[in-house]
Amino acid sequence: MKAAVRSVLEQLEAPEQRLTLQVEGHELPVTNLDKTLWPGAARRKPLTKRDLLRYFARVSSWMLPHLADRPVFVTRFPDGVEGKSFFQKHWDPVPRFVRTVAIYSRSGDADGDYLICENLATLLWLAQMAGLELHAWYSRTERAPDALDRGRRFGGSEAALEKSVLNYPDFVVFDLDPYLYSGKESRGAEPELHRRAFQRTRRLALRVHEDLERLGLETWVKTSGRTGLHLYLPVVRDLDFDAARTIAETIALHAMRQHPREVTVEWAVERRRGKIFFDYNQNVRGKSLAVPYSPRRHSAGTVSTPVRWDEIESVYPTDFTLRTVPDRLEEGGDPWAGILTSKQDLGTVLGMGAGGGR
Amino acid sequence: MARAIWSGSISFGMVTIPVKLYGATESKDISFNLLHSTCGTRLKQVRWCPTDEVEVPWNETARGYEYAKGQYVVLTDEDFEKLPLPSKHTIDLSAFVAESEIDPVFYERSYYLAPDERAEKPYALLLQALEEKKLTAIATITIRKKEQLCVLRPQSGVMMLETLYYPDEIRAQPEVELKSAKVSDRELEMAFTLIELLRKPFDPEEYKDSYREALEQMIEAKMEGREVITAPEARDSKVIDLADALRKSVEAAKKGAKPKPAARQRARPAARRRTRKVG
Numbered sequence: 001m002k003a004a005v006r007s008v009l010e011q012l013e014a015p016e017q018r019l020t021l022q023v024e025g026h027e028l029p030v031t032n033l034d035k036t037l038w039p040g041a042a043r044r045k046p047l048t049k050r051d052l053l054r055y056f057a058r059v060s061s062w063m064l065p066h067l068a069d070r071p072v073f074v075t076r077f078p079d080g081v082e083g084k085s086f087f088q089k090h091w092d093p094v095p096r097f098v099r100t101v102a103i104y105s106r107s108g109d110a111d112g113d114y115l116i117c118e119n120l121a122t123l124l125w126l127a128q129m130a131g132l133e134l135h136a137w138y139s140r141t142e143r144a145p146d147a148l149d150r151g152r153r154f155g156g157s158e159a160a161l162e163k164s165v166l167n168y169p170d171f172v173v174f175d176l177d178p179y180l181y182s183g184k185e186s187r188g189a190e191p192e193l194h195r196r197a198f199q200r201t202r203r204l205a206l207r208v209h210e211d212l213e214r215l216g217l218e219t220w221v222k223t224s225g226r227t228g229l230h231l232y233l234p235v236v237r238d239l240d241f242d243a244a245r246t247i248a249e250t251i252a253l254h255a256m257r258q259h260p261r262e263v264t265v266e267w268a269v270e271r272r273r274g275k276i277f278f279d280y281n282q283n284v285r286g287k288s289l290a291v292p293y294s295p296r297r298h299s300a301g302t303v304s305t306p307v308r309w310d311e312i313e314s315v316y317p318t319d320f321t322l323r324t325v326p327d328r329l330e331e332g333g334d335p336w337a338g339i340l341t342s343k344q345d346l347g348t349v350l351g352m353g354a355g356g357g358r
Numbered sequence: 359m360a361r362a363i364w365s366g367s368i369s370f371g372m373v374t375i376p377v378k379l380y381g382a383t384e385s386k387d388i389s390f391n392l393l394h395s396t397c398g399t400r401l402k403q404v405r406w407c408p409t410d411e412v413e414v415p416w417n418e419t420a421r422g423y424e425y426a427k428g429q430y431v432v433l434t435d436e437d438f439e440k441l442p443l444p445s446k447h448t449i450d451l452s453a454f455v456a457e458s459e460i461d462p463v464f465y466e467r468s469y470y471l472a473p474d475e476r477a478e479k480p481y482a483l484l485l486q487a488l489e490e491k492k493l494t495a496i497a498t499i500t501i502r503k504k505e506q507l508c509v510l511r512p513q514s515g516v517m518m519l520e521t522l523y524y525p526d527e528i529r530a531q532p533e534v535e536l537k538s539a540k541v542s543d544r545e546l547e548m549a550f551t552l553i554e555l556l557r558k559p560f561d562p563e564e565y566k567d568s569y570r571e572a573l574e575q576m577i578e579a580k581m582e583g584r585e586v587i588t589a590p591e592a593r594d595s596k597v598i599d600l601a602d603a604l605r606k607s608v609e610a611a612k613k614g615a616k617p618k619p620a621a622r623q624r625a626r627p628a629a630r631r632r633t634r635k636v637g
Contacts, residue, residue, distance in 0.1 A: 243611030250607045254600045
């Protein structure tokens with residue numbers, strides 16, 4: 001364990017409700033440490049803001065690499081996961097240790113400051129604000145090693161942003177979201193997590209993984225932390241977001257034709273009922289999925305957790321919580337540690353030869 | 359309950375009752391898309407002008423009434439707006455009649471009427487009064503820009519609204535010549551016996567759309583057997599065709615991409631690698 005992490009955990013042992021944490025040379029005031037963020041249940045103690053700070057500190061070595069250089073959106077739950085929440089994209093002002101990057105935003109037709117979470121202090125600062133759900137872009141501001149000739153000007157205009165490295169994602173992503181209802185949902189509510197739905201979702205994920213593996217393409221899988229699974233296909237950054245979306249659509253429609261009784265790509269929610277929504281629409285610049293090891297809005301304190309394909313048959317989303325994930329990482333490491341060094345050049349893999357890549 | 363298709367109020371005398379209207383029936387017919395049988399692509403409807411030989415966009419269309427062969431008067435949106443629609447948001451009750459006076463041929467579509475907020479009391483009052491007097495109300499309502507004749511009738515504690523055809527929308531009866539057909543008493547007795555044999559209470563649950571059931575089973579079977587016709591981009595369900603489809607996507611993406619610096623255009627060996635290690 002890193003000394004900085006051990007130091008933070010020791011400081012959090014103090015019984016006080018408010019502290020000024022010393023984090024890698026930075027000062028971070030934290031308050032309301034015993035405020036409940038995840039309420040307790042029959043056989044479950046509540047989780048507090050102190051628990052969230054401890055969790056982020058313990059997983060930081062594995063989580064921060066997935067956040068590096070990526071604009072991040074944060075959902076804050078000031079009254080805990082069962083209270084109201086708000087989604088924050090732009091930040092002003094921020095402490096000295098927090099990096100922001102100015103990116104052109106179409107909605108305001110101006111640049112906005114986006115947060116980049118690149119150190120332990122920033123992660124803990126987000127926890128202090130009950131920012132427990134972190135969503136990251138699939139593209140990042142750093143060009144090395146596979147996008148050296150892309151632009152680094154992200155502000156000023158849409159055209160500049162489109163030419164920049166932020167328009168070239170590291171991943172083609174899929175969100176497999178079961179619309180299989182447990183029957184206990186209130187009317188109009190999203191389906192709840194249940195065994196049969198998750199079983200069908202992972203079976204589908206495995207089949208898609210096998211299909212793509214036969215083509216030489218390797219996908220990576222994590223639990224969404226809610227009801228479904230996220231699949232990531234790491235790609236060399238010579239395809240822009242439009243291309244990534246087209247490729248994602250091709251794969252999703254193929255999956256639907258292969259498994260017409262399991263897969264839907266319907267936009268209308270009521271028409272997804274009974275099937276697994278194979279969402280390829282997230283492949284858009286400025287969209288985001290929960291970052292690996294981000295807690296999610298779920299009473300059990302579940303965490304979006306990378307898993308290995310050979311263990312997926314034996315896992316369930318509620319196995320991975322703020323309580324269990326730090327031990328899992330300390331024992332077995334991060335199954336996604338190599339994702340950025342295993343990028344695939346689709347052109348080459350598909351045997352397209354010259355012009356297929358960089 | 360589904361979304362209301364209309365809201366307004368029932369009005370008669372000095373009374374208004376705010377209500378919402380819901381469709382009471384739906385067709386369960388299975389619909390098909392028309393495909394090109396040789397390639398499996400879904401056909402596109404084209405609005406075609408044979409004079410200019412062009413496809414016509416919506417904003418260049420107009421509504422014409424054919425008053426003589428090939429002769430049209432054109433009505434614009436403004437013309438339609440000028441038309442009088444007196445009962446736009448009201449159901450105007452004009453008379454009360456016995457239900458048996460209305461021949462079923464007049465019934466067009468059925469709707470449920472539900473009371474709007476705080477209108478339960480007057481709604482219940484009208485419902486109970488009609489039930490006890492065994493009467494239905496004749497009214498008019500405007501749905502989708504069309505004024506229609508309708509009746510309100512109580513049915514198991516709910517007010518139903520049935521739109522009616524106007525009398526000039528009912529076709530004349532065909533001329534049926536029955537005078538030469540003489541029916542004897544004995545034949546009539548036999549008919550009575552036959553009818554009595556099949557006489558029972560009406561239970562709609564006994565009647566199923568067996569054609570639709572068979573059709574659904576056939577569709578299920580075809581899906582199980584993967585006999586699903588797919589569009590040409592990825593015609594077959596074999597994995598090899600996913601590769602083709604992906605190749606096409608990548609190619610299209612690269613064509614659409616901006617020209618790359620010359621250094622990037624160099625030829626590369628066609629070696630296949632499973633993954634590309636970078637960094």
